[in-house]
Amino acid sequence: MQFDCLLRRCASLSHVKQLYSHLITTGLFLSDPTARSRLLDLCASSPFGDLTLASVILRRIPRPLTNDFNALLRGAAVSLHPLRSIDWYVNALRTCTRGVDALSCSFALKACARALARPEATQLHRHAVGFGFYADVLLLTTLLDGYAKVGDLEAAWKVFDEMPRRDIASWNALITGLAQGSRPHEAMALFKRMRDNEGMKPNEVTVLGALSACSQLGAIGEGEMVHEYIRHENLDANVQVCNVVIDMYSKCGFVDRAFEVFNSMPCRKELITWNTMIMGFAMQGDGHRAIELFERMDQNGGTRPDAVSYLAVLCACNHAGLVVEGLRLFYSISDSGMAPNIKHYGTIVDLLGRAGRINEAYNIITSMPEMPDAVLWQSLLGACKTYGNVEMAETASRNLVEIGSRSCGDFVLLSNVYAARARWSDVGRVREAMKSRDVKKIPGFSYTEVDGCIHKFNNGDQNHERSGEIYRKLDEIKAHVKEYGYVAGTNYVLHDIGEEEKENAIHYHSEKLAVAYGLMRVPEGSPIRVIKNLRICGDCHDMIKLISEIYCREIIVRDRTRFHKFSLGSCSCQDYW
Structure with missing residues (x-):
């Protein structure tokens, strides 16, 4: 009881160290494995913990138990270096008296999902089968989620089909994975199957995956159906759900519907809400409404624009050809206390290039305080293609080669410039360069x-x-x-x-x-x-x-x-x- 009280009062790493000393001096460190593993868990996973200290404590245990290792596995899985969890899992297999359990495997799989470690996830899948963990729904859901996040959607489907029973988390993991893995048709089919045939009620996570699929497909009918479900179930009390509804309507081409959702939200708008709506106007080419909303942020909404806000409104100017307004907003970034980042530079270069002000765009690139990336030179190259500027196109192309860009678009744009002048030998030279570098042209589809x-x-x-x-x-x-x-x-x-x-x-x-x-x-x-x-x-x-x-x-x-x-x-x- 005294230990439980002390554990609850821990609020800093110093407290953890004091509690560790208490366990050592009272003998509980070796005699009470439950207290010890709870201390390890706090040290490894709490915001004020220290994973390195937790590993030192574990090594001082003569015969560590599975729960001791699980504390380290859990902490490492959510750390900045999740693959350390795999190392602890292997260590547990080799040295732990009782080996690993389903929870050990689940923590290691979570680490694989975060680190996008597909081979390790496959090996852990074999362990789950071999050790008899396949009846554990939580572990199978984590395995499914891991496969989905590393992009192995066939394996995710297989795990899903083999699950002895499913819960909402397993459905959500697969729907989200399919939506994020560019398989939106399957994501929507699974959403409907879940809602209509499986007797499960989609929640906030489910509708986020479904809306993402609708956005990719531009499927407004499906999107409206999901939005109606959201309203009926009062899921629009969640600001993240509202943000994704706004994004869905914008990406389906219904920016006015998106704005209606924006204006009638039952929950408080956050910075992402404003940014999503501004970008919606930008995609529609409605630069003036984007600028108006951007200027309303701080005035009426009490929300200060951030770097993403400026990028969204600059994109709006870019798509609407608002050069004067775009330059004004670009130079105002510094006045707001921020420094323009490389994406801001890329957008203003693109804006100037599309307007035919190619020399100005080039001057901005060469006067940047940081090294230009491929996107800036590609924007300039695209402008050169539009306006037939062969000399500047060759300059942009040389810089792209120097920084190691291998995008097929670089070669295609330069080829376009040469083809427009019927310089077929130069076109052939560019095509040969593509072959020698094994650059593949991305196929178009609609x-x-x-x-x-x-x-x-x-x-x-x-x-x-x-x-x-x-x-x-x-x-x-x-x-x-x-x-x-x-x-x-x-x-x-x-x-x-x-x-x-x-x-x-x-x-x-x-x-x-x-x-x-x-x-x-x-x-x-x-x-x-x-x-x-x-x-x-x-x-x-x-x-x-x-x-x-x-x-x-x-x-x-x-x-x-x-x-x-x-x-x-x-x-x-x-x-x-």
Whole structure:
């Protein structure tokens, strides 16, 4: 009883040391294993603890028990160096009188998840089977979570299917893992299965994973369904849930709906809430509303902007082409007591480059107080491609090589610059450099949602069940847009081939296939929505503008950086992206 009282009063490392001395002098250190392991646990895991001291204490135990090792395993798993937990696990296997238990394995698996240590997680999985721990739901959930976090989703699914019984934590771990592992379809299917068939009630963690999946897919119908569930269950009392709802609506292209959620939150807004909403306006290209909200933060919300706030509002200026406002906000960062970071520099360089002020962008890069990273030179290279500045493009490319960048985009942009000038020998040289460095071009793909189903298209895709109809629709579209003056942007093709071959190469880009399918299936009066993993190419952008006019359809494309809302022959980005 006296020990329990002393343990509860421990509030500093000094207190822990005094309690350790007490156990030594009274003989409890060796005679009372429970008191000893509780002291070790406090020393290893409390905010004021010291994992090194805990390891010294453990080594002074002549015959340490499993609980002694578990205290160190737990503390190491949540420390800055989680793989130390694996070392203690191995140590326990070798020296502990009673070996390890399910809790030991669970702590070690948690360490694997934090350190993204896949081989170690696989080995621990074998131990869990061999030692008979497979009946422990907590351990299996930790194993599932570990596999999900290291990206082995097939193994996570296998553990899930083999579990003798499941609880909400196991469902949440897999849904979150699937959403974060770029398998949003499966995440949403599992959410529905959990809600409708398994008799379990999704909680805050569940809906965060489901909303993340909706955001990736741009699946507004699914997102609205999850939001309705959130409201019905009063989960919007959680500010993190509200933040992710705002993010979901923004990424699905419904920034006004996001703003409604922002304005009607039943809980207090936090800094992340403001930043999420500002970035939502930025993705929509609505720079003026983003700036207005940014300026409201400190005035009405009592929330001081941080580095992320400034980055969000600068991105908004970038996507809207607000050069004067962007420069004003960039230089005001220092006035707020912060120093611009490399992302702020990257955004202002991109803003200037997109506006054609390439020399100013170059001067900012070369006058930075820190070493420029690849993103800054890539932004400059992209501007050079847009404005055909070969000399500066070569300068940017040389700097990218010097800092060791291996992005396929570096080579593609430089090739584009050369191809636009028909410098095919230089294009060939760049392509050979890509081969010698084993640089692979990222394949483009697009999603569109029709009747609640997500349809995915790759460039030149012929795998869709209605592929023949889609290609006939594209041929029809091609004939119509040519009547309106469309000329294929063959300068985007990086091969020295005939014009007809070039037209065919760009005619079947994934976003064009998705739009064609949308014209076939989405009812008139409803917008066609497309999500693309890369930046939309100039030819697709030009063509979709004409499609929106000819077919009198609103077409919304979310590419890697922003939304493009096409209507009546124009785009919301004002051809600035």
